[in-house]
Amino acid sequence: MAAGLDVLVVAVFTLIGRRTHAEPLDPAGWWDTAWPFLAGLAIGWSVVALSSRAWPTRLWHGVTVWIATVFGGMALRDMVGQGTALPFVVVATIFLGVTLVGWRLLVWAVDRRRPEPARPSGTGRGRVHPPMQHTEVGDPLGLEELSGPREATPGRGVVPPADRERIAGELGIRQPRSPEDS
Template sequence: MSSLKTKPAKTAPAKVVLAAAAADIVLILAFAAIGRDAHHREEPVLGVLLTAWPFLAGAALGWIAARAWRTPLSVLRAGVPAWLGSVVAGMLLRALTGQTVVLPFIIVATIALAVFLLGYRLLVAGVARFRSK
């Protein structure tokens, strides 16, 4: 009987994982801050955190489901799961906690979070491709 040897899954360097996670967090916080500012909401810091936490939790779920720490800058393997997790789980968590979930907000959040969470990864990929030529 032969033993099956499996290679351990490669993980990106810790500084890349931390930078990508930090970028996702900062961009989701920026999304929440921009939205709150556009609607002239009170309590800037606490309010931003209240708005952002469901999206942050959803992005974390996306990271875990996709094991995004392996390729945290990949648009498909990390960006899409973080984006979809932030939108889908974020909206579900908002609904479950009595926060507003209406179609225009869902549309805006879907587009804005796509631009933020996929956008910087696309920029990083473009710069890497440019540098390799």
């Protein structure tokens, strides 16, 4: 939709220009006037799409599209010998700036005034996630049978208090000093 609006802006601009100068409004004449600005518009869209990896629909994208449309259009017109008189450059810059940036400004203003939908807490930047459902798998490891660590639980790495000093000595582990040893 944004591309359509931008093309419409350029089409209206060139139609008004042709009508103002009493030039015929035939398709071939319109195309002769419009193609440099449409090419500039395509350049602006490409620059934004390649640099920000987004379609140029945002307000700040409109500035890049506007500048590329004006400069690209004027450069191409100059290359093919069409007019680039200063008053025409000024009018084109103002008209295309007001319209290419203007419709984006209107969309931004309307979007800001629209109340945001209520977000459930903890979902992050507005994304709504469905509630998570877990599959019952029972107790495949038999963990419910374990009643927690005991002094004599085999294979759990628990050393009975009576054997701790002997094993620490065999392994060369220094035991922390207790306040009673001082």
